[in-house]
Amino acid sequence: MNPVIVTSQEPVLLLGGGVVDASDLREALSVCPTVVAADSGARAALAAGRVPDAVIGDFDSLAAADRAALPAERLHRIPEQDTTDFDKCLRSVKAPVLVCLGFSGARLDHELAVYNSLVRHPERRALIVGSHDICFHGASGIELGLPVGSRLSLFPMREVTGRSEGLAWPIDGLTLAPDGRVGTSNRVTGPVRLHFDGPGMLVILPKTAAGRVLEAWGRQTG
Secondary structure, eight states, rough: OOOOEESSSOOEEEOOOOOOOOHHHHHHHOOOOOOEEOOOOGOOOOOOOTOOEEEEEEOOOOOHHHHHHHHGGEHHHHHSSSOOOHHHHHHHHHHHHEEESSSSSSHHHHHHHHHHHHHHOOOOOOEEOOOSSEEEEEETEEEEEOOOTTTTEEEEEOEEEEEEESSSSOTTTOOOTTTSEEEEEEHHHHHHEEESSSSOOEEEGGGGHHHHHHHHHHHHOO
């Protein structure tokens, strides 16, 4: 386990090497004063005119031209090959929230590894922003104000039980598991309260709910 490299009291933007929507990037930069790139994620930051505050990874995909454009003191190479660059960043950045772009919608194995890391690092609040949806680890639970009728999916990465309010199909009394019952395409009926009896539950919402999730996390840490 490597030491923490970046510490921030404010949200941190984490950029991966996948497709990064320009409007998502502009919005994230407006709320995240610190930018960390996972290896080739540096390209998206540099293309937007923003030199990342740190680049973390094994550097197997960091282009030579991008590396030359970065100050040497901002390059943090972690050579081990047992974990992904996303995992290296997740354990190397300590912040109240990580807003993560460029980690979904490309290679499926890479995306699945991202969700695996979310569950293995429940102490990190990381919001994965994709082209249509957002995803985060529910940890012990969350309270969300969402429009009635919104889609809310729960996908367990391990066996999880819990309780819910504000869902058309409550999870009370159910055991959810990746090889059993899952909770896709539930529907919001009112203020949502989710409580899980252990780690392992991914929460999936439309991308328009990103701000509400960040607000909810802010209340939890406030």
